[in-house]
Amino acid sequence: MNLTVRILIGMIAGLMLGMIIQLSGVADDSWIQVYLVQGLLDAGGQIFIASLKLMVVPLVFVSLVCGAASLGGHGNMGRVGGKTIALYLLTTGIAISIALMLALVIAPGEGASGVDITPTDFVPNEPASIKDTIVSIFPTNPIAAMADGRMLQVIVFALLLGIALSRSGEAGARINAIFDDLNAILMKLITMLISLAPYGVFCLMAVLFTKVGWAEIGKLAAYFGTVVLALVLHASLVYPALLTLLARINPVRFVGKMREPMLVAFSTSSSGATLPVTLRTVEQRVGVKNEVAAFAVPLGATINMDGTAIMQGVATVFIAQFYVIDLTLADYLMVILTATLASIGTAGVPGVGLIMLAMVLNQVGLPVEGIGLIIGIDRLLDMLRTSVNVLGDGTVATIVARSEDDLDMAVFEDPDAGRVVPEHH
Numbered sequence: 001m002n003l004t005v006r007i008l009i010g011m012i013a014g015l016m017l018g019m020i021i022q023l024s025g026v027a028d029d030s031w032i033q034v035y036l037v038q039g040l041l042d043a044g045g046q047i048f049i050a051s052l053k054l055m056v057v058p059l060v061f062v063s064l065v066c067g068a069a070s071l072g073g074h075g076n077m078g079r080v081g082g083k084t085i086a087l088y089l090l091t092t093g094i095a096i097s098i099a100l101m102l103a104l105v106i107a108p109g110e111g112a113s114g115v116d117i118t119p120t121d122f123v124p125n126e127p128a129s130i131k132d133t134i135v136s137i138f139p140t141n142p143i144a145a146m147a148d149g150r151m152l153q154v155i156v157f158a159l160l161l162g163i164a165l166s167r168s169g170e171a172g173a174r175i176n177a178i179f180d181d182l183n184a185i186l187m188k189l190i191t192m193l194i195s196l197a198p199y200g201v202f203c204l205m206a207v208l209f210t211k212v213g214w215a216e217i218g219k220l221a222a223y224f225g226t227v228v229l230a231l232v233l234h235a236s237l238v239y240p241a242l243l244t245l246l247a248r249i250n251p252v253r254f255v256g257k258m259r260e261p262m263l264v265a266f267s268t269s270s271s272g273a274t275l276p277v278t279l280r281t282v283e284q285r286v287g288v289k290n291e292v293a294a295f296a297v298p299l300g301a302t303i304n305m306d307g308t309a310i311m312q313g314v315a316t317v318f319i320a321q322f323y324v325i326d327l328t329l330a331d332y333l334m335v336i337l338t339a340t341l342a343s344i345g346t347a348g349v350p351g352v353g354l355i356m357l358a359m360v361l362n363q364v365g366l367p368v369e370g371i372g373l374i375i376g377i378d379r380l381l382d383m384l385r386t387s388v389n390v391l392g393d394g395t396v397a398t399i400v401a402r403s404e405d406d407l408d409m410a411v412f413e414d415p416d417a418g419r420v421v422p423e424h425h
Contacts, residue, residue: 010198018209048200055276060298067294068162088304095306099313108222109321201267216376247402257285265390269382284418287411288401300393307385308353319370
């Protein structure tokens, strides 16, 4: 069986086990909850996410140094960077525009008067100013940035080091060879970890579905459906259109190759934790050369939040309709701008969308307490929007690579390229 099928089986089995435990009405202090769900299964899921996160900083750092060294040698760095950032901002702007239009047409907040506002202990942090956000991208201590997982700072340091290597003659070439070897070893380590994904996904899904509130989803069906519809439209129309027009490649084949990172993203709800899987897939399954993939994918995991922007667009309209507050065209334009800029400053971790939503609501004068309306079902939507974010990362990396002639079409056309095969000893 290929890995995608095994991950899907793990996901469905975990979902069914979780629902059986929930429907059987097991008490919170019973041995099933204490030892099986909160003990064994929760530990399995946490270990899986930890093993993925373990790879993020070393992989991004080493890959980017290799990529920047080869890009720096050709002098293509500025062009690749400009295209990548422009495409990420474009897709995020399109995503939130789709979300606002759908939400205004469907009007999910108008029929939601029966929804109770659940008291929430969610307290948003004060958002940083644009100046502080830009200054904080540059590290004062690269080792501390790696230890804290500050991805934009790690990216900046790796780019500078890579460019310096490309300009350091023989000394640079010697060190570069070491980084190339390290990169190959880290890719092998990821392949080993990905083969354990079905078990990790099973544990994560089982724990989640023991506590998903189906009653909440019933009450908020219009909101839930609007977000899902916007996510599906963005993933099935916008990305394929961009791939067809700008990269001139078959979008169906591309999405087929991106299944594994999308499934891992769905189960972990973290584009940051999924980053090693995304990077490996984009390089070895899709055929994007390392110098483009190593720059575009980590940057995307940090600044590309199309799925999150969609949730914010729908949630803003939903909360405005619920409180019967009319927003002007200028307010909607402010939502588009704030959500696009906010997506740059936030990390790819579960639930980060709610922090960004608080910032967007503040900008247009809507009550932040409205987050309490949607917090109950946000986890399920978080899973879906993270899959869309990861698909967007792969799409932009592929389009940029194609424009730079750095997409290996033989790898892209080969259905078995880079496939993870379980090792038999």
